[in-house]
Amino acid sequence: MSQDITKQRYTDGKPNLxxxxxxxxxEPIIFELSRAGQRGILVPEVEExxxxxxxxxxxxxxxxxxRKQPPKLPELSQPQVLRHYVRLSQETLxxxxxxxxxxxxxxxxxxxxxxxxxxxxxxxxxxxxxxDEETVQGILExxxxxxxxxxxxxxxxRFSLQPGAGSAAIYTNASIxxxxxxxxxxxxxxxxxxxxxxxxxxxxxxxxxAGFKVITLYPDEDGYPDLEALxxxxxxxxxxxxxxxxxxTGIFNPRIEEFVKVVHEAGGLCAxxxxxxxxxxxxxxxxxxxxxLCHFNLHKTFSSPHGCGGPAVGAVGVTQELARFLxxxxxxxxxxxxxxxxxxxxSIGKIGPFYGVAPVVVRAYAWVMSLGAEGLREVAEIAVLxxxxxxxxxSEIPGVSAPYAKGKRRIEQIRYSWKALSExxxxxxxxxxxxxxxxxxxxxxxxxxxxxxxxxxxxxxxSYSKDELDEYAAILAHVAEEAxxxxxxxxxxxxxxxxxxxxxxxxDDPSEWAMTWRxxxxxxxxxxx
Amino acid sequence: MNKQKPTAxxxxxxxxxxxxxQMLKEIGAESPQGFFEDIPEKLRLKEKMKLPKTLLxxxxxKRHLEGILxxxxxxREYLSFLGAGCYQHHVPAVCDEVNQRGExxxxxxxxxxxDHGRFQALFEYASMMGELLNMDVVNVPTYxxxxxxxxxxxxxxxxxxxxxxxxxxxxxxxxxxxIRDYCKPEIEIKxxxxxxxxxxxxxxxxxxxxxxxxxxxxxENPSYLGFVETRGDEIARIAHDHGAICIVGVDPISLGIxxxxxxxxxxxxxxxxxxxxxxxxxxxxxxxxxxxxxxxRYVMEYPSRLFGIAPTxxxxxxxxxxxxxxxxxxxxxxxxxxxxGTAAALWGITxxxxxxxxxxxxxxxxxxxxxxxxxxxxxxIDKIKGVKAxxxxxxxxxxxxxxxxxxxxxxAEINKALLMRGIFGGKDLTREFPxxxxxxxxxxxxxxxxxxxxxxxxxxxxxI
Numbered sequence: 001m002s003q004d005i006t007k008q009r010y011t012d013g014k015p016n017l018x019x020x021x022x023x024x025x026x027e028p029i030i031f032e033l034s035r036a037g038q039r040g041i042l043v044p045e046v047e048e049x050x051x052x053x054x055x056x057x058x059x060x061x062x063x064x065x066x067r068k069q070p071p072k073l074p075e076l077s078q079p080q081v082l083r084h085y086v087r088l089s090q091e092t093l094x095x096x097x098x099x100x101x102x103x104x105x106x107x108x109x110x111x112x113x114x115x116x117x118x119x120x121x122x123x124x125x126x127x128x129x130x131x132d133e134e135t136v137q138g139i140l141e142x143x144x145x146x147x148x149x150x151x152x153x154x155x156x157x158r159f160s161l162q163p164g165a166g167s168a169a170i171y172t173n174a175s176i177x178x179x180x181x182x183x184x185x186x187x188x189x190x191x192x193x194x195x196x197x198x199x200x201x202x203x204x205x206x207x208x209x210a211g212f213k214v215i216t217l218y219p220d221e222d223g224y225p226d227l228e229a230l231x232x233x234x235x236x237x238x239x240x241x242x243x244x245x246x247x248x249t250g251i252f253n254p255r256i257e258e259f260v261k262v263v264h265e266a267g268g269l270c271a272x273x274x275x276x277x278x279x280x281x282x283x284x285x286x287x288x289x290x291x292x293l294c295h296f297n298l299h300k301t302f303s304s305p306h307g308c309g310g311p312a313v314g315a316v317g318v319t320q321e322l323a324r325f326l327x328x329x330x331x332x333x334x335x336x337x338x339x340x341x342x343x344x345x346x347s348i349g350k351i352g353p354f355y356g357v358a359p360v361v362v363r364a365y366a367w368v369m370s371l372g373a374e375g376l377r378e379v380a381e382i383a384v385l386x387x388x389x390x391x392x393x394x395s396e397i398p399g400v401s402a403p404y405a406k407g408k409r410r411i412e413q414i415r416y417s418w419k420a421l422s423e424x425x426x427x428x429x430x431x432x433x434x435x436x437x438x439x440x441x442x443x444x445x446x447x448x449x450x451x452x453x454x455x456x457x458x459x460x461x462x463s464y465s466k467d468e469l470d471e472y473a474a475i476l477a478h479v480a481e482e483a484x485x486x487x488x489x490x491x492x493x494x495x496x497x498x499x500x501x502x503x504x505x506x507x508d509d510p511s512e513w514a515m516t517w518r519x520x521x522x523x524x525x526x527x528x529x
Numbered sequence: 530m531n532k533q534k535p536t537a538x539x540x541x542x543x544x545x546x547x548x549x550x551q552m553l554k555e556i557g558a559e560s561p562q563g564f565f566e567d568i569p570e571k572l573r574l575k576e577k578m579k580l581p582k583t584l585l586x587x588x589x590x591k592r593h594l595e596g597i598l599x600x601x602x603x604x605r606e607y608l609s610f611l612g613a614g615c616y617q618h619h620v621p622a623v624c625d626e627v628n629q630r631g632e633x634x635x636x637x638x639x640x641x642x643x644d645h646g647r648f649q650a651l652f653e654y655a656s657m658m659g660e661l662l663n664m665d666v667v668n669v670p671t672y673x674x675x676x677x678x679x680x681x682x683x684x685x686x687x688x689x690x691x692x693x694x695x696x697x698x699x700x701x702x703x704x705x706x707x708i709r710d711y712c713k714p715e716i717e718i719k720x721x722x723x724x725x726x727x728x729x730x731x732x733x734x735x736x737x738x739x740x741x742x743x744x745x746x747x748x749e750n751p752s753y754l755g756f757v758e759t760r761g762d763e764i765a766r767i768a769h770d771h772g773a774i775c776i777v778g779v780d781p782i783s784l785g786i787x788x789x790x791x792x793x794x795x796x797x798x799x800x801x802x803x804x805x806x807x808x809x810x811x812x813x814x815x816x817x818x819x820x821x822x823x824x825x826r827y828v829m830e831y832p833s834r835l836f837g838i839a840p841t842x843x844x845x846x847x848x849x850x851x852x853x854x855x856x857x858x859x860x861x862x863x864x865x866x867x868x869x870g871t872a873a874a875l876w877g878i879t880x881x882x883x884x885x886x887x888x889x890x891x892x893x894x895x896x897x898x899x900x901x902x903x904x905x906x907x908x909x910i911d912k913i914k915g916v917k918a919x920x921x922x923x924x925x926x927x928x929x930x931x932x933x934x935x936x937x938x939x940x941a942e943i944n945k946a947l948l949m950r951g952i953f954g955g956k957d958l959t960r961e962f963p964x965x966x967x968x969x970x971x972x973x974x975x976x977x978x979x980x981x982x983x984x985x986x987x988x989x990x991x992x993i
Contacts, residue, residue, distance in 0.1 A: 008608050022643065023544050028654045028849065029838075030885055040886030041621050043895045046902065047979045054904040058786060058897060062759045067788050070889035071661045080665040080887045082623050085878075089632040091646030093639055096631035106637050114587050116629070118594045126603035128611045129812035132948050137606065139601035139811050145581070152578050162658035164672030167870030175710055190841035205858030205868035211714025214863040235752035252567040283565055284572045299871065303540075307628075308638035308647045312812060328706070351803075354812025355615050362594070370590050372583025374534040375541075381561035382543050388564055391801050410565040437643040442839050443869045444638065447671070466552055492842075498645040500841045502848035507837045510825040513852045515652075515666045515835045516659035519823050 015471070017478055020498045023090035028082055031517050034074035056206055064120045072518075091498040093442060095306070099468045101390065102436065102443040104413050104457025105200070105248050107278050107300035108247025115303070115366040119359035129354035133339050139358055139369045140338035144331045146365040152270035153376070154274070154294055155287025155299065156317030158258050160326045161298075162356040164276055165203035168188035169295035173271040174210035175348045176293060176318065176325045177240040180269060183325075189241035190268065196225045198247035198415075203426045212239055219453070223251045223404020230259055234266035244273040245289075248446065248457060249403075251389065253399045260290040267320075269293065277301045279384045279412030280462060282377035286317070294372065302364035371455070379462045383412045386460035386469060390414075392475035394458075397480050399424060403452050413459035415452050418480075422454045427483040427490050429454040435482065435493035439475045531581050561894030604809065608981055609953040612972025613753070614674065614701060615812050616804045618782065620974055621886050624806035628879045637871075639770075641850050643891040648849035651874060652836045654881030658818055660893070661884065662798050663783055663789040667824035668833035670816040670877040674801025675704050677817030678747065678778055679711035680867060684819075684830040685745035685774040688717050688867070693717045695738055697748045697758075697775075702961045704753070716744065725964070725991045726929075728756040728921035730764060739771045745797075749778040750790060754962075754970065755903075756921045757787065764795025781805055781818070781880075785892030787899065796858050797821050806909030807876055816873035816880070819884045829856050832867035895975055899927045903973040906982045911973075913989055920968060927974050931955060934966040936993045944969070946992040952985060 007017055008333040059064060076084070100108035118124070127136055147159045156513035163169040174193065181190045189358065192214045193207035204214045215233045225243070241263040246252040253259065260270045272286045272294035278301045286294040298304045299312035306312070316327060328347045329340040340355070387410055394400055394414075399421025402414050416430045433443035433456070446455040459467055484488050492501065514520035521527040538544040543552065553560065565573065584590040604617055610616075628634065633647065655667035671677050682694050694712070696705070698720045705801030709718055718737055722731045730748055739746065746768040747855035750758045758764070765775040776797045777790035782804040790798045798820045821827040828835070837852040851857075858865035887895065907929050910918040917934030919925055930957045933943060944954040962968065973982065 016860040026846070027649065029649075029656070030881075033654065039887070039890065040888060041891060042621070043887075043891055043898055044619070044975050050905045050979050053908060054901050057900040057904050060904075061757065061787070062924075064762050065757055065759055065788050065924070066792060067784065067786055067893075067981065069970065070893050071663075071784065073884055073887065073892065075658050075890075076885055076887045078623060080955035081882065082626065084885070085623075085627045085650065085882055086630065088646035088650045089630040091644075091649070092632045092636045093643040094632040094635035096635045096638070096874075103638055108637060108659065111635055112540060114591055116634070118591065120629075121595070121598055122603050122605055123598040125808035125810045126605050127601055127811040128604050128609055128617065128809045128953065129615050130611045130613060131602070131604075131607075131609070131953055135602035135953075138598045141597050141600070143830075149580060164676070164873065165871035167868050168672055168676075171868065178713075200870075201858045201862040201865075202870050204863040204866045204953050205865055208863035208869045209711075216790070216862070236752075247692065252565075254567045254569055257569070257572065280565075280568070282574060282578050284568050284574060289573075290805070297871075305634045306871070307873075308633055308636045308644075308651070308878060309638065310872040311873035311876060312815070312871045317601075322953055340984070344721075349710050350675065350703045350709070351707065353675050353703060353707075353815055357813040358811035359813045362598070366590060366594055366857070367959065369581065369584050370540070372533055372585075373578040373580040373584075375538060375583060376535075376578065376580070377543055378538060378541060381564075382541050382549070384564040385549065385552055385561050385935075386555075388556050388558070401560050405567075407647045409566060411564070411567075434640065434642060437640060442639050442643060447862075449828055462541045462543070465930060466548055468542070482772045492644045498641040499642060499689055499846050499848050500843045502641060502850055502944075503840045503842070504767045504850055507850045507852045508855075512830075513823075513837045515655055515823070515828075515837050516938055517653070517838075518659050519665040520838050522665070523823075527579070 017439055017475060022498050024498050025087040025091060027084065027087050029517055031074045033076055033080055033084060038074055038075040038077045040076050040078045048433045076410050089104040095229055097462055098441050098473050099456050100442055101460040101472050102441050102466055104444050107459060107461055108302055110463040111303050111305035112367060115363040115390040118366055121364045124359055124362055137338055140331055142365050143361050144333050144338055149225040150296065150315055150317055153281060154317050155285035155293060157320040158323040158326055159315050159317045160330065161315050161361055162311050162351050163316055164352050164357065165310055165312035165315040166295065166297040166314045167206060168351060169316045170211060170273060171206040172316045172327060173295060174207045174352050175294045176322055178210055178270050179325045179348050180322060181239055190237060192237045193240050193242055194230065194233050194238065195242045196247060197274055198249055199244040200275055204241040219404065223249050224253050225520045227255050227258060230262055233263055237268065238263060238266045238268035240269040240271060242271045242273060244276055244413040246276050249415045250413040250488050251405045252411050256289045275300060276412060279380050281380040282373060283380050292322055298360050298364040303367040304360040305365040306340060311357045311360060313357050382462040383405045385460065386464060387414060390458060390469050390473060391462050393470065397477045399480050413457060415446055416456045417452050418456060418457065421480055421483055425483040425487050427487050429456050431491050431493065432479050435490045436475055437494045438496040440477060441472060469516050535585055539831060540561055571905055595680035604990065607951050607953050608984060610955050610971045610973065610985060611953050613956040613970050615809050616972065616974060617805050617809055617976050620806055620808055621883060623886055624879050624882050627877050627882045633875060633878060636703050641848060645883045648836055650878045650881060652838060652849050654877045655889060657881055657884040658820065662820045664798060664820040665789045667820045668835055670802065670818060670832055670873045673817045673936045674700060674870045675707040677799035677819050678704060679708045680832060681776045681819055682708060682712055682716060682747060682799045684866060685776060685797060687830050688826055689774060691740045691742055691743045691744035694744050694818050694865040695718065695735065695746045699728060699752045699754050700723050700749060701753045728754055728922045729760060729923065730758060739767060741771060741773055745772040745774040745776050747776040751780055751783055751926040754930050756923035757926060761790060769794065783896055786807050787895035802880040805880035805934055807879060816876035829853060830866055832862055832869050832959060834869060898975045902977050903927050903929060906973045909982060909986045913993060915993060920965060922939060928970055928972045930965060930968050931971050932966055932968045938993060940967050940969045943992055947988055950988045952988055
């Protein structure tokens, strides 16, 4: 071969951007693949002896309770079902595939494959939650051991792993705060929860759902939550503070201890949303700042895969004083055996069925065991190093800025702003994000409201190499340049994705929206069900 | 040497010292410590955390975890008749194959472009559930059936503007605990009794309790105690006559043969999809669904994501997106409906695969097969002296109450003895339903053969 192929892959010593194109199977809706009579799986036949004894069991049902027509499910053979779903999987950009630093706040880190293997052992998957405790000592041990680990990481006294993800944990904390004030006879009086605008929306929404009024603090000029505003907000009505730190800006609130003190002095409790804990593992503990409650997302910080949005675990940790309110049951260890303790009269009760998503706990436990104290600190340091390195690369791109805390270091993520670029070119952050997808990576703006104009939130975690961070920054630099040279190209993106620009109008129009295929057939194709 | 720190961590690319140094240099920082300068000295850990000894090699880690997990005894090694909200059904291989795909397993919150497949798979899940339920709107899964029930009740309260909900007393104590906690600020829960002979909801009590304050009547069918509520239509009518909403919790795997609640008047249907392709996994396979008809006043009260189908700029291309996103807490924080976040999406995709594999005929056959086996088990167990099965005179689906009052033994004693014989007996109901005496809730599904049931019956005979 005379031609050196590698040469054409680099310009000025740097790798060219990928000529990416996502899978585009143009896959039909599964109902369109249906042909009458096809079967995807056969179910075990009822044995003749049973049939002879029981006869026609359906005859026992009254007419009103007997389904008249089989459900109109699609009829497919097994290989068709498999191909359909594997195609759809190929049209989904999992973290396993991409430099997933663009889904800021989500902590898209590597989920080790060995942990998946362990979570799929039959000694995990084939356990019924109501088995005799003697037969589930192994899984109870894993959950108990992991609780001890979280206690050391946070400084809290007890944990519950029952909540089904971060928001469920935030809700659990709100419910515990409510129960605690009830126990003190202050239930009617303390009806306000204070949070910050750069804390996850669920801090506000869960507090509201739990019956509280919500007070939201905005950042001061430096991007820190406003301490004076907090002092003005607290009163004898304050039930608690629910706050993230570092917030989604990646700025650590250095006055956090004072925040906690102000709320405590007013008689409120403080809950620490540790969704952003990845950059502070082994650096600082929730208990040191005086928090009463906290939560971790095991599917974020502790590496369990995100699963398209769950299953997950939101681990709730509390002080000794609040431990009596934790969901039922808690796991105890008497030195010999593990058991589930339901004898807790002041508990808020059940948050979900059973004990939470055990295979997620198995993965999280395995992840910590593979890293240890040194490794967890390495995770935090590299996540922060990566973030500040990416900040350096981003600062070389004209038109983007990192608002607030000028010249300061950030923890594990940053909410950038494309305000300047947008003013110059008319291209918006969301459009940049869709163009970025043409190069095989994600990009997330932020939760509404957009306090930071034209936002873009990047969180590099510890899982990406220097070269990969360079590649992500090079994609953004390229798209920013396109915004100047060819804004239409950016505005009409994506071009290399699975599909093209979606017309969102039917999704907000009750006469047209269709959340199921049957609704679509009825409303758009005017077919009777 | 007890090594606690390697030269480079396999999961952390930039842990290589030379790379770290180069990056620090480019940033103009001396060490990573400087990045934490905003964290007050007082709050910074002075010592290393006290965590267990690190298992640096993958092999050592695997051996450690296997060693712990192998202490468990599984429902494969033991013959299990446990249900009560978590069910042993056959999990088709293709379900596992699809939910183990790294693309799905590790995806999260991408756009409907780069994550088109995730959107389509969840739209199709909702569409197939819609056929099973005969309803037009199904949410992207919430955490579990408990949350689905609690949210359905709060939706009903918002829709009607009323603050009282009537619930059948045969609900599980755990689910009721969840509902009470979740509804506490807004809704008063009142329990309606049941007929001790048949298990059926007491319609006289329902009529006496229902009023213009009632937001909803919530019942389950099949009930938590396994029997079928045969008068769902009458209950729905009573609810509607008083301007209340009828909510029915349902086991989706029963719907190949049982009437979908919407057909007897349910306005909101909810439940748990764990039976549709999820392993029992110690209760980690639960995921909740909520379904309604396509009416704006219902749709706008869902807190969950709802994925809808939409055209794109290319003719004939399917696109998907969030329906009425502005109702969610993602969009408007505390002004949204309850809250939304990560929940159990992968199990939704898996349940879609399950329904696609089963098809209409599969769902009919599995329903009938389960009912036949559980009926056989009831008949055989009932023959044992001092034992009554089922306790309630009513049709049952896969679960049934077995009463041991005539044996002189407690359920705990019986279950211990069964355990010695390699059998997990039914869930002890003695504390949850003291009025039922010494009773246990047994579950029989398509995974149980005649031999399995006969083995249980013989063991019970020995034990009693």
